[in-house]
Amino acid sequence: MTGRLRQSTGRAMAVFSRICGYVTGSLIVLSAALITYEVIWRYFLTDPHTWSLELNVFLLIGATFLASSFTQLERAHVGTEVLDLILPKRWIPWRILFGDILSCAVCLFIAVSVSLYGHQAWSEGWTTDSTWGPSLWIPFALIAAGMWLTVLQFLVQIVDAFIRLHNPTAEKQS
Secondary structure (H helix, E strand, C coil), X not given: CHHHHHHHHXXXXXXXXXXXXXXXXXXXXXXHHHHHHHHHHHHHHCCCCCCHHHHXXXXXXXXXXXXXXXXXXHCCCXXXXXXXXXXXXXXXXXXXXXXXXXXXXXXXXXXXXXXXXXXXXXXXXXXXXXXXXXXXXXXXXXHHHXXXXXHHHHHXXXXXXXXXXXXXXXXXXX
């Protein structure tokens, strides 16, 4: 039963991380379109918008941090694979597990810190200094959401790694 629950959780997290990857791609396309719009508007109408740059910053913050769980799912980040060249083969799964645990701890620290900071921004009504003045809880919420999703993705991978290291045949039985 717990094996099925673990597999279901892993699949659900993988689907959610992939959705975040698609959302991230959409945010980048939207940001590129808004930047193009702003450049054209400035050039032909010589009338800059106060909101465009800040909105693009918010979109790119969201894209960066929401993509982190998808990036971790695909293990597409910069890693320590160079160690695989000098470590014995049997140590490689332990290196990956150790790196995942350390990375998860860092992401957890960031997630908690930014969540607290975002709550403070929300409760105290912090806004940017621009004339548009959007609320600062928005980028903090995007960063926190991305980091929490990444922590969850790490936890799924850490549990899977522990199970594979403890019972190498568990992977083949699934």
